[in-house]
Amino acid sequence: MSASRLRASGRPGPSRAGTSGRPRLGGLALASAATTTLVVVAAALAATVPTASAAPVLPPGPALSLTADSSFWGANGRVDDIVSNGTKAWIAGGFDYVGPNTGRAVTVDSSSGATVPSSNIVDGTVNASAPDGKGGYYLAGDFSRVSDLRRQGLVHIKPDATVDRSWPASAVTTTVTVGGVAKSQTGSVTSIAVAGDRLIIGGDFDAVNGVPSSRLAAIGLDGNVISTWRASANAPVNAVAVAGDSVYVGGSFTNLNGAGRGHLSRLRLLDGATDPTFTATTNGAVYALDVRAGATRAQDRVKLGGDFTAVTGSGVTSTRTRIASVDGNGAITSWAPSANGPVRAVTTDTATGTTFVGGTFSQLNGQNRTQVGAYDAAGALTGFNAALAGCQAPHTLKSTYTLPPCTVEVQALQVAAGTVFVGGVFTTSQGSLRHDAASYSVATGQLTSWLPMPGARVRTFTNLGSTTVMGGDFVSAGGQYRRGVAKIDLATGTLDPTFRADADNMVLDLELTADRTKLYLGGTFKSVNGVTRQRLAAVDANTGALVTGFAPKVNKDVYTIAVRQGYVYLGGQFTAIGAVTRQHAARISALNGSVDTTWTADTNGPTGTTYHEGMVLSLAVAPDNSRVFLAGPFKTVNGVALPDGIVALSGATGAVLPRQLGGVQSCGTYHWVVALKLSDDGQRLYGGDVCPDWIYQWDAVNLSQTKANGLNWDTACNGGMQGALEVNGTFYYGTHGGTKGSGGYCWQSPSNTTEIAQQRFFAFRAGDGALTDYAPQFDSPMGVWSFAAIPQGLLVGGDFTVAGDRNTVAQGLTLFRGTP
Template sequence: MTYRGKTLSIGLSAVAVALAVAATPAQAQSSDSMPSFNGAVLTIAYAGDVAFLGGDFTAAIVRGKQIARGHLAAIDSRSGTLLSWSPAADGRVKALAVSGTSLYLTGDFGTVGGQKRDSLARVDVATGALAPTFKHAITGRPYAITAGGTRLYLGGAFTAVDGQARGRLAAFDLSTGALDPRWRPTADDQVETLAAGGGRVYAGGKFHKINTIPGYDRLVALDPAGGAIITAFRPRPPVITYALAVTSDGVYSAHGGQGGRVSAYTPGGTLRWSATFDGDAQAVTVLGDVVYAGGHFDRACSTARTGAQGTCVDGSDNRVKLAALAVGDGHLLDWTADANGVEGVLALASNAELGTVAMGGAFTTVDGRTQKRFAQFS
């Protein structure tokens, strides 16, 4: 099974603010004591002391015992306690976004809490109660959401919402759930990830044209109100963009390709640095002066050159599924916390207030210890 087409919880309105705050990066090699899960964790979103998780899992594992959780779960980040919060979805949850007292989710589900919801829903962060808003019919598959200002933004491979044409991008009123009639940008191929910050909505994916205009390949900045392209940001990365993180002074992207890479851009779209790996980078988050990268790589390459199947050509350092990079210049840091598995790490999120970094994916060990599909470092 592949987990491509998922996204992360980077760029959430609450998290975007937190990312801009200086914090001490996680240094612990060993992860905190946390529940495990019986299926992949594809997305993580922090709200205060709580980490919300979504994915393919149907149960959490606590001290060897399985506790039913239908593709959604909540964990007390300080104690590692699995919370009773459990508004079960009947299918994969691909992306989460927190805004105020609400958690927004999207994925391959048809019901949440036993009530019909086609791939998009809103629940209460405290009780898990399903809101009557965000009840839509989506033609196609959504992969990404982010909250910014008064809107929830949706990206993916869909072509319509409630019968109204939408070209892989759409927006909704955060409070009423109404489809936004003004925000109607279009992408010519799927949108894998979204992030809101700095008065912009960033979109990454496979696309080459936005609003039928060429030259905005795989990464673009859009006006949050009208959906127009912000032409000052035009980085044009050469390979697919899987994940984004936005801070007050930079945009950080995770990419696939021949090998994989994490890149840092200025808000003006200038490439500041790029770090290369021997496999796809599928997740990225920023905490203080550290950029964390996750994926299915095993090595960080010494240079940008890669050979057949992404192998490092000019030397490498072992970094199995996880790596830490300096915000300023992208140099590889000593921090290691190796994970395992073919797909490896699929989601990263950070909490500046707690000084924590959380990871989700398809792994079953972290730093040689059994820890299945979710881990946190503090």
């Protein structure tokens, strides 16, 4: 178990690894929801953290590939724990989807939604797309690579679905200042439009292929920047649309081409000059434009969505709440719908005149419409109701124990051949599963059978006829809905469809019984498969069906569990199980969930959300059930003072043993251990402290009898312990913290005098704590949370979307092949 929180150092604190010595091959990880900043004592840090020196040559690590197997399916959120029986692996965490790693843009069948195989793996967000008019298309966003090619923010895909390697406009950049030094990085392109011989792009960037371009640029279809087209904005451009010889732009800007223009304007397609005849402005950001060209510019019809409450045009200001329409002179039309939240997408079906709008609103014209709705040609709200519901968001530094807050939203709309395609963040529509993408008949408003199943937010569609390009935040498409728990076939790396145990909130810890028939779940959930289960449940390991006789009622969250000899040990925030008082730790019957009243280990500690009166964050139980180890911010156990937030207990009674473990470092008022991992043979106990992120290996048998504090070795990293696993003489350590070269490091044990630059994943020699040279990379600041050794290699779970190196897209779960 672990706790993670922000500290005065500005980096996230340590996290939890799972219980050990249990019948499992994997570890697990977890972090505290608390974000209370601890006061770091400079003197304490100076006393515990050694001075860095030149890095030595590291000893070789395990015989594992440094490249992640991208064919292995992943999850769309954090994987906290992994257990395995050698042929299957069960994963748990904060996800609701498991699927193949397709990258953030895919082509799908326009009728069925089936993914069309492609090698174009985009590594970053895709914000916009557009057809090239020749069967290919453009993608724009915040990405830096497409498969093996460097493509910053913009790429052209040819009609044969391959990347256009000859197209030079592939470096959309912006300059940021880091530590007083100017640094170029990938810019953000949020909107694109093709017009004749050029592509107009808008976003938040300051150069394209080295040519200064402030948030707007024109690129020839040959990929070269058109240097004679000059337009600039003082803030991001969110939308561009072309009609005839004009370019309409909307965004967050208040100045365009050096003159005041409030969020909306029109430019000449020829050279980017501002058209003074278009006068419309808004008092808030414009996010979406839908432009229909008229016979003349004055007859253009411009519909816009955003977060404004008034529009000014032709000298007249009128109330328009987040949706409006103006003509080609900028005069406000009588079309006056309203939304109670921001509008992010607008599109009109030319055949029927129906206009669809999407965003984060819940009402249109005062009537309930969840994030998407439609108006007829006359401007009346139609009966179309997508009834979008359900939501899943990725974890950040907060909400570690629970699913993060999430809002249903629509960001992408497109009409093609009588069908409207809707993309955003949602789980169901009209009562049917439609994960983040759905389509409807324009005529009837009814849901179609189209089911592309992306894993996260959809931001753009481009219809190419029989196929549709879909892009966004997702890393996977064509997967399956699984919430909190899933089962993976290790031979194929794909989801095992026979198992389903969906939980309504996070599953934080898994335990597989010795006979591999049952799987125990602990977490913050209240139901499994729609049946009430309060934070603890048991399911059939093959099918996921609930074990009906096991239904204990735990009154607060369970963070850590272990199953031994007919008992389930649990730790967390709880203070009661059913009618029996148990303060943060308990032992219950694995058969019926009744509390074992002969075993008591009540913990107490400081009050407040950081400490929760001395909660238990992690536990480990000896294979023979003789000892139980607890860790957390407690100060006493059964009334006995424990200064280091770690305790060794009798497995029979829960009594505090006469010999204990210690040596826990501190950089604040309190210090404690947040994560524990026991070796499978029960000989060595690993732990990680809350601050300053030291790693400990204790003698779990002799405790402090033969060694000071019972320590075999200790060392430090710049991120706390989350995932942990010992196998074949190697100790794997997963963490959050800095990136290699930017604050990511561990100290070289046993001397602890040399800082070694690595990030989020470390492999130590278990015997002496020496850091090895095996160091795959992971992209997320919240990093690695779980491990499992399997016949194919090492499974790694966490928050990442890129694993092994910067070029391999893999979200939530990945495999490194070889011998761990």
